[in-house]
Amino acid sequence: MGDVVRTTCPYCGVGCGVIARRSADGSVEIKGDPDHPANFGRLCSKGSALAETISLEGRALEPTITGKSAEWDDALDRVANAFSTAIAEHGPDSVALYVSGQLLTEDYYVANKLMKGFIGSANIDTNSRLCMSSSVAGHVRAFGSDTVPGTYEDLEDADLVVLTGSNLAWCHPVLYQRIAAAKERRGSAMNIVVIDPRRTATCDIADTHLAIRPDSDVPLFLGLLAYLGNAGAVDCDYVARHTSGFPAALDAARSWSRSAVAMRTGLTSAEVEAFYALFTRTAKTVTCYSQGVNQSSVGTDKVNAIINCHLATGRIGRPGMGPFSLTGQPNAMGGREVGGLANMLAAHMSLDKPQDRDRVQRFWNAPRVADRPGLKAVDLFEAVASGRIKALWIMSTNPVVSMPDADRVREAITACPFVVVSDLFATTETARLADVFLPATGWGEKNGTVTNSERRISRQRAFLPVPGQARPDWWQLAEVGRRMGFATAFSYESPADIFAEHAALSTFENDGARDFDIGAYAGVDAEAYAAMTPFSWPRPADGEGNARFFSEGGFYTADRKARFVDVTSALAAKPLGKGAFTLNTGRVRDQWHTMTRTGRSATLSAHLAEPFVEIHPSDASENGISPAGLVRVSGEKGDVILRALVTNRQARGSLFVPMHWSGEFSGHARVDALVPPVVDPVSGQPASKQSRATIRCFKVTTYGFMVSRDKPDFGDLAYWATARTAGGWRSEIAADAAVEDWAQWLRDSLALRDELTVSSYSDRVAGVERHVFFNGDKLVAALYLACEPVAVARNWIVSQLASDGLGVAERLSLSAGRPGGGQKDPGATVCACYGIGINQIVDAVHGGCHSVNAVGDTLGAGTNCGSCRAEIGRIINGCLVAAAE
Known part of the structure; x- marks a missing residue:
C-alpha cells in the first residue's frame, strides 16, 4: 500500500490537511485529511492535483x-x-x-x-x-497587534456572512464549500452578502450581491457605522469598557448619508438600506475580506472601516462574530x-x-x-x-x-x-x-x-x-x-531545533503582554515535532489559550483598549478619463501565482488554458471587440495581448485580467507590467486592482490552435499561449503578418523529423489550413488555422494526443478537427478534477439531471473539490431556460 504521510497543502491560506501515500513504484496518491480541522477531508482542484506537480521534470538540482x-x-x-x-x-x-x-x-x-x-x-x-499587509496594518492600528480574532467555525455559525473583496469560490474553495454546506443545512436562517464589482462564482451562494464601484468599500462601511449609531445598535457597554476613539469616528462617519453612499458606490439607496438593516438586526455576523480590500491605495482604511463596525457592535471574539482576514498564501x-x-x-x-x-x-x-x-x-x-x-x-x-x-x-x-x-x-x-x-x-x-x-x-x-x-x-x-561569522547562532541541525527556538522566543518575557505565545512547544524535541498535530495559537506553556480573541477586551494597546480609526480621508472617486477602464488583477480557480507549480499540471491547465481579459458585452461592442478575439490592454507601464472573454459577470467600465501567466507559458501576458507601483501609505501594499487601462482590438491575420507532444518554440509570433495536457502541450497562436509555409513553421517550431507522415488541408480563399503529423498511428502534432478564432473540438483533439494508437477513423477526424460518428466531444472543461466538459453536462441535463447534485451523481462533476458547482449550476439553468423557450 505504501507509506502514508499527513502533511499540509502548499497553496492558499486555508491550510488544508493532506494525506500523501507513496507507493513502491514511486507514484503518489493525494487525498484530503478527514481529521484536519481546516478542511475535514475536502480539497480544491489545486490540492487534488498536487501529485501532478511533483515530478522532477525541469527541476534545477545543483547550484x-x-x-x-x-x-x-x-x-x-x-x-x-x-x-x-x-x-x-x-x-x-x-x-x-x-x-x-x-x-x-x-x-x-x-x-x-x-x-x-x-x-x-x-x-x-x-x-x-x-496580499495581506493592509490587514496587518489595520489589525495593529485597531488591536495593537496583528491578531485574527476568530476561527473558521465562525463562518458556519454566523447568521450573516459578508464576503467583501473575496472571490471565495475560486481563491479559498474549501472555505467556500464549508459555507455553502452550512447554507444548505440552515437555509434562510443564514444570509450571505457578497460585495464585489464583479459577479464572481462566489455570488452563486449569495442572497445579495452588492456590485459596488471599485475602491468604494470605505464609504460603504462608513455609512454602515453611521447607520448603526443612528439605529441605536451600538453596544455602548463594550465600546465604553474596551475601546477608545468612538465618538470622533462616529461623527466623521455621519457625513456619509445613505444617498451619498449610494452615489459613491453605484448602488441604489434601497440596496444600501437593505444591507445596513440586515447587518444591524443580525448579531451573529462575520465579515470576511481578502485581496479586493487589501490590494488598494486605501487598503488599511478599508480594513479599519470594517473593524470599526464590529467594535461598535461588540461583534468580535464570540462564536459567529468578527472581522476575518482571509490570507492568500499558505x-x-x-x-x-x-x-x-x-x-x-x-x-x-x-x-x-x-x-x-x-x-x-x-x-x-x-x-x-x-x-x-x-x-x-x-x-x-x-x-x-x-x-x-x-x-x-x-x-x-x-x-x-x-x-x-x-x-x-x-x-x-x-x-x-x-x-x-x-x-x-x-x-x-x-x-x-x-x-x-x-x-x-x-x-x-x-x-x-x-x-x-x-x-x-x-x-x-x-x-x-x-x-x-x-x-x-x-x-x-x-x-x-555561519560563513558570515555567526556560527553559534545558526548551528541548527533540523527544523525541530528552529521551531523550538521560535516557540521559546514567543513566550520569552511575555506574561500575556503579547498575543502570539506558543510556549507549550518551547522544549519540543525531534520526536514530538515529528508527531505534532495541528493546533491554534495562543498555546502558552501553562494552558490551552483561548480559541478567540477580544470578546472581553484585552487588546494589545498600551491601555488594553481597541482603537477606532477615522478613515474618512482620501475618499474621492478618481476619474479614469475618456476611453479608460479600471483594471482589476487577480486569481483564477485552477492556477497559483506565476504557475511555476500549477502550470505543470495537465488537469489544472484544462479549465482556462490561456490568459484572458473579462469585459462587459456593451464595452466590448463599443470598442469593436468580438468574443474570443485578441485585444491589446495598455496601462501606464506597458501592454499585454490577451483573449477577450465577453461576459455579463464583468461590470461596465472595468476589466479583469488573471495575474498568473508568465513568459514560460505565454508570449505577452505579464499583466503586472501594466500596474503602476502605487501603494497604500500605511501598509505599503500595492494597489493591484484599481489601475487605469485602455483596450483595443489586436489585428490578426491568422489565428491558430495546435497540439504537440513537445513544447513548441514560438519564435517571433505575435501571440502565443501554451498549456500542459496529458501527453504533451496545447497552444493558442496568432500571427499579425503572413507566414509563407505554416507546415514548415510547425516542423521548425518542434524540430519534427522528415519521415513523419503529414496530412494537410488548405483553403486559401477561406483562410483555413490544417496540418496533422503522425508517427505511425500516433499523433505527434496538429495545427489548425483560420482567419477568425479557430472553431475546432479542442478537448477532443487534446485527448487524441494522449492516445498510444489511433485508428483510421480517428486520424481522418483529426484532419477535420472534430470527432466523427460514434465519437464524443466533451467540450470545454468545467470540472478539472474529473475532466468533465460542458457538452457532457449538457447531455446529462437533457437526460434529466436538473440539479447540480444530479449531475454529480451521474458524471462525478462537482463532487470532489466542488469549485465547479457554480458553473455547473449556470449550465443547468441555461439549458432549462432554452428548453422552456
Missing part, C-alpha cells in the same frame, strides 16, 4: 554560479562573501532579502534572524506584502509570526519599540538588532534600481512577474551587482537573472510548519526523497550565516 554548475561550498562562499563585502563597504542596509509566503515558518525565522539580528538591517520583505501567517515583513520584529514584537528590540537581541544573543523598519517590497526594488542595494537574495518567489511595474523590477534585478535566487526551477523570469542559483527543496521534500488564516499551525512533512543537490531554505540561510 550554479553565473549559469555554470558549482559545488555547494563554492556557491555558499560566494553568497556570504558578496553580502559581507557589501556590508563592509556600504553598510548593512546595502543588502536585502525578498522572501515568500511559500516558505515554511522555520525558513522564515532563520531569514529574519540573520537579517534583523546579525546583519542588523530590516531590509527583508516578502511577497506577502502584496504561510503568510507564519511569516507574520516571525516578523517576516520589513516593519515587524519576531514573535509579534515591534521594531519601533526599544524594549522589544532589546528583548529580541538578548534572546538571540545578537550583536545588533535593526533599529528601524526596512524597505517594503516596492521601495526595496526601487532601491535595487537606484543602486542602493548591492546584494539581493530572492527566495521562492518570482517578482519579475508578480510585482507591480514588473518591467522596472526586471531592469532593477538585472542591474544589481549581485543576485542570488533560491528556487525549485532555474527557468523562471527571476531565476534567469541570478548570479548564483541555489536549488531548494519543494513540497513533499521539506519539513516544517505553516500557519493558516485561523492561526492554526500545521506540519508540512516530507514523503519524497530529496532530489539531486537540492537543500532546504533554512539550511541555505544557516550556512551563509
